[in-house]
Amino acid sequence: EPEVTQTPSHQVTQMGQEVILRCVPISNHLYFYWYRQILGQKVEFLVSFYNNEISEKSEIFDDQFSVERPDGSNFTLKIRSTKLEDSAMYFCASTRGGVEKLFFGSGTQLSVL
């Protein structure tokens, strides 16, 4: 069964450093997403991406965040200058259309020290 893959599974970084979280969505999917889950809290929407541009973003997704699909397979989330409150599990997700049957990756646990 096809799956969304994310790397690394764990990322530890110092406050103020840049991090790039990587995702390989399912190959025939067209819509790509990043969500995050702070420990013990709800899964929160960050951004959606379609046709090589951001289609929607949340208030969390400020100027420190960016996404990119540099080639036909990868989808990345960059945090330019990490803050302590960015510590969370970050999930990449993809779907062929809209949000129906959204497939999630296993996540990257980001710890900002």
Add this chain to the structure above:
Amino acid sequence: GESVGLHLPTLSVQEGDNSIINCAYSNSASDYFIWYKQESGKGPQFIIDIRSNMDKRQGQRVTVLLNKTVKHLSLQIAATQPGDSAVYFCAEKKRAAGNKLTFGGGTRVLVKP
């Protein structure tokens, strides 16, 4: 406010019994609902979905019921198995709100042998 919430944070179930997980939503403009299962260390896994023009939908051992009158969503798992132990999230898509999902807080299901 507009939110998707869960009634019970933890549900203990005897193996073989049926499980019922509940979810309340307050946004009558939501038109699509999904249940996700999240096992430890993994991303949310799609279980079943339902559109707002339906009251009930069945899958393999799972049934989702939607009561729009009281804005209530439930997931029924028949003959609960140890592999069903996980956190279950409901999520909604609000009509005309693009492609983002709003997740509830999660219910942990513990299956006792």
